[in-house]
Amino acid sequence: MFPADSVRKGRSAKKRASTLTAGLALSALVLSGCAQSNREEGDAGASGDVDGTFVFAASSDPKSLDPAFASDGESFRVSRQIFEGLVGVEPGTADPAPLLAKSWEASDDGMTYTFDLEEGVKFHDGTDFNAEAVCANFDRWYNFTGIQQAESQAYYYGMLFKGFSDSPDTATYKSCEASSDSEAVVSLNKPFAGFVAALSLPAFSMQSPAALEEFGANNSSGTAEAPELTEYAKAHPTGTGPYKFDGWDVGNQLTLSLNEDYWGGGEPQVTDIIFRVIDDPQARRQSLESGDIDGYDLVAPADTESLAAAGFNVVPRDPFTILYLGMNQQVPELADPKVRQAISHAIDKEALVSQTLPEGTKVATQFIPDVVNGYNEDVTTYEYDPEKAKSLLAEAGYPDGFSVDFNYPTGVSRPYMPTPEQVFTNLSAQLAEVGITVNPQPDKWSPDYLDRVQAGSDHGLHLLGWTGDYNDTDNFVGVFFGQEKPEFGFNNPDIFAALEEARQVSTLEEQTPLYEQINEDIAEFAPAVPLAHPAPSLAFSERVESYPASPVNDEVFSDIKLKK
Amino acid sequence: MLRVIGKRLLMLIPTLIGLSILLFLWVRNLPGGPATALLGDKASPEAIANINKAYGFDRPLIEQYFTYVGKLLQGDFGTSIVTGRPVLEEFATRFPATVELAVVALIFAIGIGIPLGYLAASHYGRFWDHSSVVLSLIGITVPVFFLAFILKWVLAIQLGWFPTDGRQDPRIDATHVTDFYVLDGLLTREWDASWDAILHLVLPAIALGTIPLAIIVRITRASVLEVQGADYVRTARAKGLMEKTIRGRFVLRNAMLPVTTTIGLQTGLLISGAVLTETVFAFSGIGRFLRDAIFALDYPVLQGFIVFIAVAYSLINLLVDVSYGFIDPRVRVQ
Numbered sequence: 001m002f003p004a005d006s007v008r009k010g011r012s013a014k015k016r017a018s019t020l021t022a023g024l025a026l027s028a029l030v031l032s033g034c035a036q037s038n039r040e041e042g043d044a045g046a047s048g049d050v051d052g053t054f055v056f057a058a059s060s061d062p063k064s065l066d067p068a069f070a071s072d073g074e075s076f077r078v079s080r081q082i083f084e085g086l087v088g089v090e091p092g093t094a095d096p097a098p099l100l101a102k103s104w105e106a107s108d109d110g111m112t113y114t115f116d117l118e119e120g121v122k123f124h125d126g127t128d129f130n131a132e133a134v135c136a137n138f139d140r141w142y143n144f145t146g147i148q149q150a151e152s153q154a155y156y157y158g159m160l161f162k163g164f165s166d167s168p169d170t171a172t173y174k175s176c177e178a179s180s181d182s183e184a185v186v187s188l189n190k191p192f193a194g195f196v197a198a199l200s201l202p203a204f205s206m207q208s209p210a211a212l213e214e215f216g217a218n219n220s221s222g223t224a225e226a227p228e229l230t231e232y233a234k235a236h237p238t239g240t241g242p243y244k245f246d247g248w249d250v251g252n253q254l255t256l257s258l259n260e261d262y263w264g265g266g267e268p269q270v271t272d273i274i275f276r277v278i279d280d281p282q283a284r285r286q287s288l289e290s291g292d293i294d295g296y297d298l299v300a301p302a303d304t305e306s307l308a309a310a311g312f313n314v315v316p317r318d319p320f321t322i323l324y325l326g327m328n329q330q331v332p333e334l335a336d337p338k339v340r341q342a343i344s345h346a347i348d349k350e351a352l353v354s355q356t357l358p359e360g361t362k363v364a365t366q367f368i369p370d371v372v373n374g375y376n377e378d379v380t381t382y383e384y385d386p387e388k389a390k391s392l393l394a395e396a397g398y399p400d401g402f403s404v405d406f407n408y409p410t411g412v413s414r415p416y417m418p419t420p421e422q423v424f425t426n427l428s429a430q431l432a433e434v435g436i437t438v439n440p441q442p443d444k445w446s447p448d449y450l451d452r453v454q455a456g457s458d459h460g461l462h463l464l465g466w467t468g469d470y471n472d473t474d475n476f477v478g479v480f481f482g483q484e485k486p487e488f489g490f491n492n493p494d495i496f497a498a499l500e501e502a503r504q505v506s507t508l509e510e511q512t513p514l515y516e517q518i519n520e521d522i523a524e525f526a527p528a529v530p531l532a533h534p535a536p537s538l539a540f541s542e543r544v545e546s547y548p549a550s551p552v553n554d555e556v557f558s559d560i561k562l563k564k
Numbered sequence: 565m566l567r568v569i570g571k572r573l574l575m576l577i578p579t580l581i582g583l584s585i586l587l588f589l590w591v592r593n594l595p596g597g598p599a600t601a602l603l604g605d606k607a608s609p610e611a612i613a614n615i616n617k618a619y620g621f622d623r624p625l626i627e628q629y630f631t632y633v634g635k636l637l638q639g640d641f642g643t644s645i646v647t648g649r650p651v652l653e654e655f656a657t658r659f660p661a662t663v664e665l666a667v668v669a670l671i672f673a674i675g676i677g678i679p680l681g682y683l684a685a686s687h688y689g690r691f692w693d694h695s696s697v698v699l700s701l702i703g704i705t706v707p708v709f710f711l712a713f714i715l716k717w718v719l720a721i722q723l724g725w726f727p728t729d730g731r732q733d734p735r736i737d738a739t740h741v742t743d744f745y746v747l748d749g750l751l752t753r754e755w756d757a758s759w760d761a762i763l764h765l766v767l768p769a770i771a772l773g774t775i776p777l778a779i780i781v782r783i784t785r786a787s788v789l790e791v792q793g794a795d796y797v798r799t800a801r802a803k804g805l806m807e808k809t810i811r812g813r814f815v816l817r818n819a820m821l822p823v824t825t826t827i828g829l830q831t832g833l834l835i836s837g838a839v840l841t842e843t844v845f846a847f848s849g850i851g852r853f854l855r856d857a858i859f860a861l862d863y864p865v866l867q868g869f870i871v872f873i874a875v876a877y878s879l880i881n882l883l884v885d886v887s888y889g890f891i892d893p894r895v896r897v898q
Binding site for chain 1: 846
């Protein structure tokens, strides 16, 4: 009845003690007042006198330990410790960098990529990582069938490689060949400029072909919406990373321990990682304050200052997010470009950022953060100018302003939008200054809000945003404005076509001018107001000296520095 | 007695059949149908057709119903949409946590509630009475999350006497035999682990047990007051029975009937109370799991949970009725 994947040593009980004893013990405790907690501070780590056990609060269990079938942050956080891909990212940035592949070379037509692999690397099960293993992984993804292709499963492969072996006409991937032990050649059917950057996603981690086979990683069952985890995905993730999987006590905690044979060398101070599941943000904060955990992610903006003042280490991530105010052009007033410009001029982004968004947030001028390819320094901007906004409104035929629905979600916290209610209140007041009255339309995030804003036309102004998956422009603007969507309710074939074209260009250098132009076109058309690039923060106990914060969450705990 | 129990267990069957029909109809009538509930409004017609086929939603209702009941009878509660694990396995791993918490909360509520209620009644109209009335009023009106916050803030964060959340310190490498952590520590003689699990239970148990405690105080007080004024007590006094005997055998025993009923009802409610408490204390039991299921509309889990609750409620009620028999022999005859 009890799953085998829980953390248990399985020693059998020698003697049955009665529950009465427990009851008595508790009464004794209640009667005697409260004794000081005698929790241990953990074992001393491998590196000298530092406690090598690192406890991190996760907001949920991972969805799956098989990263090819995961797309959520908590799964990826765990994956990044156990697995490595061919490509990693440059520390602290979103740019691709060598990892299991020492280097790579693309053919001129962008159709073949030759990867030169690290040698002497072994998976946790002792099998060799080599070009054959690389091809086995690519072929595995390509040959996913049935429910494995569902969005709930191979989401990223489906999204980025556009098709599987049963639809070779649309598929980007063609074949993989191991030309030697240390050289793998991947061929594509069509150019894909974001190919290398995409490989930095944990979904494309290299997994041990032997372990995948042994523990039935491909024996998917269940249905597309309720896929059952395979034995591999529950208890046997096998990669090349600095940490090995120990156990998963579902709903409670997941433990990893140091991979002593790690190829990358170094002497990590963190020898054991415990991911504790604490879904309530308030509980995470309290857990840190009481010393039960060493750190957690997505600190509420209201907490950053007080935690820092209390001596905790608050680490902001470089923003890789965008928060925008959408304007649905199905609403007659918002269809008028002058009105959209007026709204753009009516908003004081500086004030919004300083009043409602966390430390480290940058004001946005366009829909991509400045580290993404195609960021346009000279893009048209709409300075905060309420007078100009009023006169534009008058020109558009609304000298006394107008009223419009303003949709916003409640009780939700996203990395790009930690406190939607506050942002709504702030923006409403600013719009009122120029005569635009808003009708508040609050909705629960899922499914109400997302459905209302993304699926139907029954909404006016709205708040939404995005966190980038990896460094790719199309992953931002293409998602928002690449086709006709009910969210913005406009049809601008020129922008759609330009985005389609840019996506298919084979090199980043050629893409840059195209995206710069697209960002300018979008700014002029103003389908939405880019508000800010909010910076999500992490918080750690005092003993954490440094944490390798990454804009794309590429954080491996072996890089954590602890105080002696 | 056994016949009564047997009869009651038999009556569970029509209850469960009725419930299974209601549940079945509920899922079929989710807004947009079950496929849309799973996929969301934006799902393509093909995806919806696929789901209908995969789940058999395209078959006649009667056939669907019997398939569903057939699976239930085989212990197949389906697979959680959120976690991808069998619902029964999910329950099995989380159930011990909730039971452990509920038991300690009950011990807390009964252990303090009955003496306090009795004390109030026997000091009717005086200091003890007034303070217990005020205390129980506070206990009922203070929201659980607020109480939890205060408890954590003062006892865990400021004073550091108790941990803020979870079931056990993750740094303790404890052996788990039954998944009742306190018991496990005793069984394996890992006293530290047991002690740590107890410390982790104290705050959530107080938070969870406070409302039942307040209600038990009030019912005990009212019930004792009523019995104290009953004719048979007056008669007993007139006969010159010792006060100790009167209190123990007449008053307390007779007053316990409504209190037992209340305890039974409160035990059932503890499970729903656990939803909030377990969330606030990051306690990995059934309550927290249910909350996630509600948010995600994870209907295999919700369905399984309702069946589970129905059975649990029926069994608790049965237990209450059986204990009536022990408290009051007249009930046994009926």
